[in-house]
Amino acid sequence: MLLIHCPYCDEDRSELEFAYAGEAHIARPADPSALSDDEWRDFLFVRSNPRGVHFERWRHINGCARFFNAARETVSDRFLATYKTGEPRPDLASLTGEKP
Amino acid sequence: MTHFSFAQVLKGALTGQKHWTAQWPEREPKAAYDVVIVGAGGHGLAAAYYLATQHGITNVAVIDKGWLGGGNTGRNTTIIRSNYLYDESARMYDHALDLWDDLSQELNYNVMYSKRGVLMLAHNQHDIQSFQRHVHSNRLNGVDNAWLSAKEAKLFCPPLDLNPNARYPVVGAALQRRAGTARHDAVAWGYARGAVARGVDIIQNCPVTAIRRDASGRVTGVETGKGFIAAKKVAVSAAGHTSVVMETAGVRLPLESYPLQALVSEPVKPCFPCVVMSNAVHAYVSQSDKGELVIGAGTDAYVSYSQRGGVHIIEHTLAAICEIFPMFRRMRMLRSWGGVVDLTPDRSPISGKTPVPGLYVNCGWGTGGFKATPGSGHVFAHTIARDEPHPINAPFTLERFTTGRLIDEAAAAAVAH
Numbered sequence: 001m002l003l004i005h006c007p008y009c010d011e012d013r014s015e016l017e018f019a020y021a022g023e024a025h026i027a028r029p030a031d032p033s034a035l036s037d038d039e040w041r042d043f044l045f046v047r048s049n050p051r052g053v054h055f056e057r058w059r060h061i062n063g064c065a066r067f068f069n070a071a072r073e074t075v076s077d078r079f080l081a082t083y084k085t086g087e088p089r090p091d092l093a094s095l096t097g098e099k100p
Numbered sequence: 101m102t103h104f105s106f107a108q109v110l111k112g113a114l115t116g117q118k119h120w121t122a123q124w125p126e127r128e129p130k131a132a133y134d135v136v137i138v139g140a141g142g143h144g145l146a147a148a149y150y151l152a153t154q155h156g157i158t159n160v161a162v163i164d165k166g167w168l169g170g171g172n173t174g175r176n177t178t179i180i181r182s183n184y185l186y187d188e189s190a191r192m193y194d195h196a197l198d199l200w201d202d203l204s205q206e207l208n209y210n211v212m213y214s215k216r217g218v219l220m221l222a223h224n225q226h227d228i229q230s231f232q233r234h235v236h237s238n239r240l241n242g243v244d245n246a247w248l249s250a251k252e253a254k255l256f257c258p259p260l261d262l263n264p265n266a267r268y269p270v271v272g273a274a275l276q277r278r279a280g281t282a283r284h285d286a287v288a289w290g291y292a293r294g295a296v297a298r299g300v301d302i303i304q305n306c307p308v309t310a311i312r313r314d315a316s317g318r319v320t321g322v323e324t325g326k327g328f329i330a331a332k333k334v335a336v337s338a339a340g341h342t343s344v345v346m347e348t349a350g351v352r353l354p355l356e357s358y359p360l361q362a363l364v365s366e367p368v369k370p371c372f373p374c375v376v377m378s379n380a381v382h383a384y385v386s387q388s389d390k391g392e393l394v395i396g397a398g399t400d401a402y403v404s405y406s407q408r409g410g411v412h413i414i415e416h417t418l419a420a421i422c423e424i425f426p427m428f429r430r431m432r433m434l435r436s437w438g439g440v441v442d443l444t445p446d447r448s449p450i451s452g453k454t455p456v457p458g459l460y461v462n463c464g465w466g467t468g469g470f471k472a473t474p475g476s477g478h479v480f481a482h483t484i485a486r487d488e489p490h491p492i493n494a495p496f497t498l499e500r501f502t503t504g505r506l507i508d509e510a511a512a513a514a515v516a517h
Contacts, residue, residue, distance in 0.1 A: 001410045016412060020401035041502045045354035045445045049343040051405045074357075075405050 005082045006060045007068050012061070023047050023058035024069040025089055051075060053096065055089050058082070071095055101297035104208050105366035123289065124168075124296040129303050133161045135484055136322055137340055138308045138345055140164035141173040142284070142463055144337035145291035146477020147184045147330075147484065148300045149207075152299065154478075155485035158391040160294075163324060165307035165341075168290030172339050174471040175439035176395040177362050179372060179375050179386065181218045181279035183238050188495040188507050189448060190241035196475025196491050197278060199322060209290030211282045212389065213460050217374040219248075219257055221274040227380055233272040235353050236295035237366075244278040245386035247355075256372050267423045279395075281386055287473055311349035311459065315505070319349065335484050336343070340405065340440025342463035351454050351493035353463065354443045354501045358399040360467050361410040362438035366392030374467040385428075395421060399467065401443065408438040438452065440468050448507040451480055451493040460484050461498070 002015040029035050029043060048054070054074045059067045071080040071090060080095040102108065102121060112119045123188045128435045135151060138146045140162045151157040164170075180200055182193035204210050222228045231247070238245035254260050254275035260270055280365035292302055303326070311334055322328035338345050340357040372387035384396045397417040397431040414436055422429045444450060449472070464481045465472060479490035489497065500506055 014446075015410060037504075041354070042352075045501045047354065047356050047403075048352075048354050048358050049403060051341070051344045054403055057403065058119075064126045072402070074403055077402075077404055077406050089303055 002010040002077060002079070004070070004079065005056060006066075007061065007084045008064045008066050013063060017060060017062040019059045019061040021031050021059050021067060024057045028058060053080065053092055057085075101293060104298040107440075110304060120276045123293045124302055127301040127303055127350075129161060129163070129301065129306070129324070129326055129329050132321070133301075134159040134331070135333045135335060136160075136331035137162045137335045138322065139169045139171070139336065139338035139341075140288075140292070140302055140304065141171050141337065141339060142169065142287050142291065142454075143297060143476050143480070145169075145288055145302075145337075146473055146476075147335060147337060147462065148481045149295040149298075149304075149402045150478050151485060152295055152298035152300055155481060157485055159469055160299075161301045161303055162295070163303045163306050163308055163322070163329070165305070167304050168292055168302060169285055172276070172439040172441060172469065173284055173288045173473075175362065175437055176284055177384065177394050178281045178284045178388075179218065179279070179396075180213070180469060181276050181375075182243055182471070183234055183274065183276045183279070184243075184509055185234055185237050186507050186509065187241060190243050190508055191492050192449075192475060192479075192496065193472055194241070194243050195478070196472045199474035199478060200282065201372035203282075203287075203290070207290035207292060207294050209286060210374040211281065211286045211290055213282040213454075214389075215278055215280040216367055216386075217256065217275055217277045219253060219374055219376045220221075220274045221253070221260075221268075221270050221378040221380075222274070222378060223268045223270065223380045224377065228272055229460055231272070235274050238276075243276075244382040245274055245276045246277070248273045248275050257372075257376060259372055259427055260376070261424060261426055261446055268378065269303070279375065281388075283389075284470060287470075288394070291477070294381065309348070311345065313456065314347060317456060319456060325347070333458045333460065333484055334421050335462065335480065337462040337480070339463065339465070339469070340442050342442050342461065345380075346461060348457055349454075349456055351456060351459070351461075353450070353461070353498070354445055355450075356403050356466055357440050357442050358402070359404050359438040360399045360441045361397040361438045362415055363395050363397065363414060363433050363434055364388070365395070365428075365431045368393075368431070377426075378420065378424060381424070383417050383424060384424070385421055392434065393428065395433075397436075399443075402441040403445035405440050406438070407440055437472035441469075441507065443467070449476070449496055450498050451476060452489050452497045453481055454485070454498060463481065
């Protein structure tokens with residue numbers, strides 16, 4: 001079971017308090033009627049599904065009930081960072097400790 | 101290839117069992133192949149086998165990063181059934197069931213296909229309506245499926261607890277008698293042996309790191325741990341890692357990979373006659389021929405390649421099984437493991453061509469690919485050989501996510517994933 005840090009409550013809590021909410025930073029199209037079928041497919045269905053760092057949304061459903069974002073390594077399941085909704089995604093190099 | 105027969109077993113018994121030979125030799129990759137299949141699981145090996153036997157294409161390599169059948173083929177709960185809701189799925193999975201019927205004879209390898217029946221329990225009015233809809237749809241499609249009252253279900257599967265005060269009362273069940281289980285490893289081994297006998301190379305412990313394309317966009321081969329291997333056609337059948345491999349060819353897929361867990365109990369005397377699934381509370385169980393209860397748990401909520409899952413997922417499944425089958429309450433569990441499954445948004449597979457010439461993909465089988473192994477390999481081989489879809493996998497294209505012609509089998513996945 002994962003321990004997840006809620007950036008709003010500022011506490012590490014058990015995964016059971018949280019609901020996963022899919023990949024993060026997928027922006028709703030500003031002008032939906034202008035989208036082609038392929039662009040709709042990409043928005044609705046295509047996901048990055050990386051073997052590595054994944055930016056994803058979680059909701060502290062049994063806590064503050066707020067959505068937030070997280071960067072997690074998908075092989076080790078280790079959380080690299082959690083951050084509030086609306087904040088930009090953190091710099092990958094600083095998270096993984098690698099030199100760019 | 102040695103032909104297995106009773107006479108051969110008898111001869112072996114009398115000559116000190118010295119007649120056994122390696123069923124597939126270790127091979128170093130050649131510089132070039134007509135077809136390279138990425139992923140030596142059941143689906144990939146079946147495709148290689150049918151390419152060789154039905155399409156005369158034997159210059160084929162099946163490449164795997166681990167050992168043959170060591171991914172989801174060796175990690176599933178070995179359940180075979182075809183009671184899917186929609187016409188397209190019914191054709192696909194029933195085609196597989198037709199091939200399962202005489203697969204042991206076809207491969208000359210005992211895959212231990214046992215038609216012990218799959219019973220799906222209804223616990224409430226909604227389940228009754230949903231399952232009866234499935235039964236009717238299946239029967240219109242010529243797929244075996246029948247509705248049983250609770251008493252009939254109890255007769256078919258005596259361990260069921262029919263106590264009306266049970267936490268999950270059983271109010272009826274759908275039964276597919278033709279469904280059952282098979283030995284998952286034997287399926288991979290049988291296809292591998294059959295394919296190798298016809299000239300296919302199986303290259304294990306050799307990760308495919310990238311798919312290479314030429315200036316026109318056509319595939320030219322694959323980069324592997326053992327160097328570049330040229331190929332006229334590349335077919336990816338890599339289950340949970342499909343999107344990682346396909347990304348290297350510039351193809352992004354509507355897939356997400358999740359860990360799915362299973363577990364087995366200590367072995368006991370035969371006590372459980374069939375496969376039982378309970379959709380509403382997420383429990384499914386059968387007893388292997390070794391005597392272990394084989395139990396399937398759910399997927400974790402999040403994308404992961406870890407091949408293990410959270411303990412609370414297992415706990416949830418076992419709690420439900422203890423409620424439905426009180427006689428299992430004191431059994432001990434021996435092992436649990438996870439596999440990485442690739443789920444599509446509509447929970448139906450993708451099998452066919454891709455926008456890249458010469459590149460084919462068979463993926464998205466999600467939590468239920470084992471049952472389809474022969475049928476999936478059969479139609480995928482047709483697609484690779486003829487460069488056009490087989491009528492059975494034609495609806496399962498990648499384009500359906502653009503056209504919107506989805507095959508929404510979420511409710512038919514039998515358990516809530």
